[in-house]
Amino acid sequence: MNPNMLTIALPKGRLGKDAIKRLTQVGIAKDIKESSRKLIFEDPKNNVQIMFVKALDVITYVEKGVADIGVVGRDNLLEERPDVYILKDLGFGVCKFSVAGYEGQSLTPSGRPLRVATKYPGVARAYFAKKKQPIETTYLSGSVELGPLVGISDVIVDIVETGGTLKANGLSVLEDMHDVSAKLIANRAKYRIKNAAIKTLIAYLEKEETL
Amino acid sequence: MKPVIELSDQLNYLKRKQRLLNRYSEIVSHEGYVLYEPDDFETYERFMRINERVEPASMVKVTDNHGDVLILRPDVTTQVIDRLIPKWDGGEPLKLYYDTTVYKHTDGGIAGNRHFGVETIASNRESSDDIIISLATRLLNEGTDDYVFVLGNQRFLNALFSDLNLSQEKLGRLKEIITYKNDYELRRFVENESIGEPSRSRLLKLFELEGDLKDVEQASQALNLTSAMQTALNELRRVKDTMNGANTIYDLSLLSEYDYYEGVVFRAYGPESPRAILKGGRYAPLKESDASISAIGFSIDIETLLLGGKSNES
Numbered sequence: 001m002n003p004n005m006l007t008i009a010l011p012k013g014r015l016g017k018d019a020i021k022r023l024t025q026v027g028i029a030k031d032i033k034e035s036s037r038k039l040i041f042e043d044p045k046n047n048v049q050i051m052f053v054k055a056l057d058v059i060t061y062v063e064k065g066v067a068d069i070g071v072v073g074r075d076n077l078l079e080e081r082p083d084v085y086i087l088k089d090l091g092f093g094v095c096k097f098s099v100a101g102y103e104g105q106s107l108t109p110s111g112r113p114l115r116v117a118t119k120y121p122g123v124a125r126a127y128f129a130k131k132k133q134p135i136e137t138t139y140l141s142g143s144v145e146l147g148p149l150v151g152i153s154d155v156i157v158d159i160v161e162t163g164g165t166l167k168a169n170g171l172s173v174l175e176d177m178h179d180v181s182a183k184l185i186a187n188r189a190k191y192r193i194k195n196a197a198i199k200t201l202i203a204y205l206e207k208e209e210t211l
Numbered sequence: 212m213k214p215v216i217e218l219s220d221q222l223n224y225l226k227r228k229q230r231l232l233n234r235y236s237e238i239v240s241h242e243g244y245v246l247y248e249p250d251d252f253e254t255y256e257r258f259m260r261i262n263e264r265v266e267p268a269s270m271v272k273v274t275d276n277h278g279d280v281l282i283l284r285p286d287v288t289t290q291v292i293d294r295l296i297p298k299w300d301g302g303e304p305l306k307l308y309y310d311t312t313v314y315k316h317t318d319g320g321i322a323g324n325r326h327f328g329v330e331t332i333a334s335n336r337e338s339s340d341d342i343i344i345s346l347a348t349r350l351l352n353e354g355t356d357d358y359v360f361v362l363g364n365q366r367f368l369n370a371l372f373s374d375l376n377l378s379q380e381k382l383g384r385l386k387e388i389i390t391y392k393n394d395y396e397l398r399r400f401v402e403n404e405s406i407g408e409p410s411r412s413r414l415l416k417l418f419e420l421e422g423d424l425k426d427v428e429q430a431s432q433a434l435n436l437t438s439a440m441q442t443a444l445n446e447l448r449r450v451k452d453t454m455n456g457a458n459t460i461y462d463l464s465l466l467s468e469y470d471y472y473e474g475v476v477f478r479a480y481g482p483e484s485p486r487a488i489l490k491g492g493r494y495a496p497l498k499e500s501d502a503s504i505s506a507i508g509f510s511i512d513i514e515t516l517l518l519g520g521k522s523n524e525s
Contacts, residue, residue: 003482065485081266083486089395183395189480189487191392192359192460 001040001066006048006197009067011055015182018092019071023050026204047197059084059185068190069198074180075159079120085186088202091209093182097123099175100166101148101155107174108133109154117147118157127157127177145169228325228517231354232310235327235511238350239308244329247307249290255280261289264383264468271314271321283314283321288494288508291330292471296504304333309510328491328510340446340475340493341453343507347489348457351479354516358479358488360457363465364447365472365492370439371417374410389466394418409435420463424451427461446475471495474505481519488516 001007008023010016023029029050032041041050053061058070063082073093077086097120099107107114113134118124121137128135138152145165147153156171159180166172184205186198236246255272259265271283284290287309299305307330312323329346333339344362351358368389372382381404388396400406401414413434420427424447431444447461465476467490474493481488491509 063485084391086391086393086396187485189484192361192478192480193482195460 001051002042002049004047005042005044006069006194006201007067008048008050009053009058009061009070010050011058011071011073012052013055015055015071015073015093016052018182019090022090022092022205022208026201026208028201028204056080062185062187065187065190067187068194069184069186069201071182072185073159074178074183075120075123077183077185078126078178079122081122082185083188085188085191086183087186087191087198088184088205090182090184090205093180095159095161095180096173097157097177097180098160098173099127099155099157099177100145100160100171100173102170103172105148105154105174107155114155115153116155116157117144117153119144120157123177124157145171224517228513231517232325232327232513234353235350236308236310238353239329239346242306242346244306244308247287247291247295247309247330249284249287249309249311251284252281253284253290255282257293258282258285258289261292261471262469264386264470266468269315269317271316284311285315286313286469287311287326287328287510288330288469288471291332291506291508292494296332296506299332299504301334301504304331304339306331324515325513326510327513328508330506330508332504332506334504339505339507340450343491343509344450344475344477345453345455347477347479347491347509348455350511351457351489351516352455354511355481355488355519357519358458358481360454360459361462361465361478361480362447362450362459363462363476364443364474365466365476366446366474367440367443367463368466369473370437370443371410371413373439374437375404375406377404386466389417389464390468392418392464417464421460424448424459424461427463431463450475467492469494474507477509481516483519484515486512486515488512488519 010019020029020032028046028048029041029043032050039052051061051067055072056076058072059076059080059082061067062070062084071090075097113136114128116124116135117138117140119141121139124135124137138147140147144156144158147156148171149169155174160166160173163173191198255270259267270285273281275281291307295305308328310327313326314321314323329343331339331343348360377385385400388400397414401411406414416430416434419430428444465478467476471494472492473495476492478487479489489509489511493505493507495505
């Protein structure tokens with residue numbers, strides 16, 4: 001890694017593809033292929049290097065200062081609550097955090113906690129704590145919709161884009177919790193040390209948005 | 212098998228750390244500061260009453276044999292506010308320094324960080340601002356060649372907040388947004404709370420009030436600042452002269468997680484450090500104490516500072 005370059009951590013997958021699209025629109029990282037097996041790319045013309053990592057690891061790399069800035073979904077920020085700056089909403093990766101389950105499922109069962117299956121236990125706990133509703137969370141790393149289907153939970157807490165997967169499994173949104181979209185985050189120290197480069201990048205992105 | 216860290220490297224690191232701490236003790240003792248030895252534990256409930264916005268999960272909790280919840284000290288300033296300021300007679304400034312470890316929970320377990328800090332309790336706020344900030348840069352210069360010093364003023368934010376008349380919960384949410392520099396959420400907050408002018412413009416432009424002091428002054432001109440906000444800016448102008456040529460950024464949105472700050476606040480960052488190497492500021496005593504007492508201090512995170520270091524050091 002070149003410490004003199006602005007290091008950007010991008011998530012692999014669709015969010016990363018959208019991020020690359022935005023960067024190339026402003027003339028950065030034009031030769032980068034997200035599908036390549038290479039993990040670090042350099043754009044010497046713009047003095048930028050890009051590293052592709054797993055979505056959750058973007059937060060770790062930025063918080064630890066390995067990457068100066070990064071692109072991450074608000075879902076992961078709400079769950080991890082990292083000590084970073086959240087400088088900009090990027091306008092893509094738009095979806096919602098929702099509570100979903102069988103139509104008519106009560107969110108306040110009497111005499112017991114609400115059973116919630118989720119990939120985001122921190123978000124679920126914080127949301128229901130505000131509503132003074134006791135819950136019991138079960139962590140699932142994927143296919144969360146299975147929770148109510150196999151009876152290990154009453155509801156799920158997950159990000160919902162179109163609701164297609166929920167519908168295909170006989171579930172529906174019972175309550176919307178938070179808006180989710182991609183955010184540009186920065187390490188607090190690097191924001192100060194590489195302030196000019198970070199602000200220039202943000203200015204490019206904002207200029208492009210207004211075109 | 213070869214060890215990951217050679218013993219000789221480890222010893223060199225320890226020597227370097229010890230040399231720096233000795234030098235720091237020498238400098239501050241010469242300036243009349245007395246070594247303060249803080250207690251290892253604090254009462255959880257009392258600490259949270261003073262520091263409402265500190266993340267409870269970050270604190271290392273233990274119970275004593277009466278079942279009371281204690282925490283391993285997460286900072287030293289709270290103890291100074293809670294235990295020393297109420298005893299101060301208002302005479303000669305109370306000048307203390309400490310060299311101790313503070314604790315918090317992290318993803319990797321319990322982290323103990325060595326902190327070297329100073330605290331001054333006095334009634335003349337302007338002169339002690341200058342002295343402490345000058346001492347902070349002097350100590351930094353002993354440990355590193357390269358850092359950015361960031362200066363803000365909590366008085367500016369307090370004046371801005373007092374005009375908003377928000378509930379405690381909403382004010383807490385606004386402070387969280389500002390701590391993250393989250394411009395998007397700030398805009399949503401201003402819209403949702405239907406905040407009117409001139410507070411609306413002040414909030415929407417808040418993150419632009421950073422850079423060189425001239426830039427900050429220029430950007431703030433259009434914001435119809437109150438006299439309390441102007442006073443906060445004047446305090447920064449006064450401090451500017453004591454910066455000894457340090458690379459300084461002014462940031463009026465700089466906000467600590469600790470609510471006891473009420474005046475000039477500052478941070479320092481190094482190019483090789485993922486977090487602040489120095490944090491400090493002017494803070495108020497507890498509500499029940501004498502309001503004319505004001506205190507200022509800072510702490511240096513020694514291990515974070517040593518990630519960088521002086522170029523001429525072996």
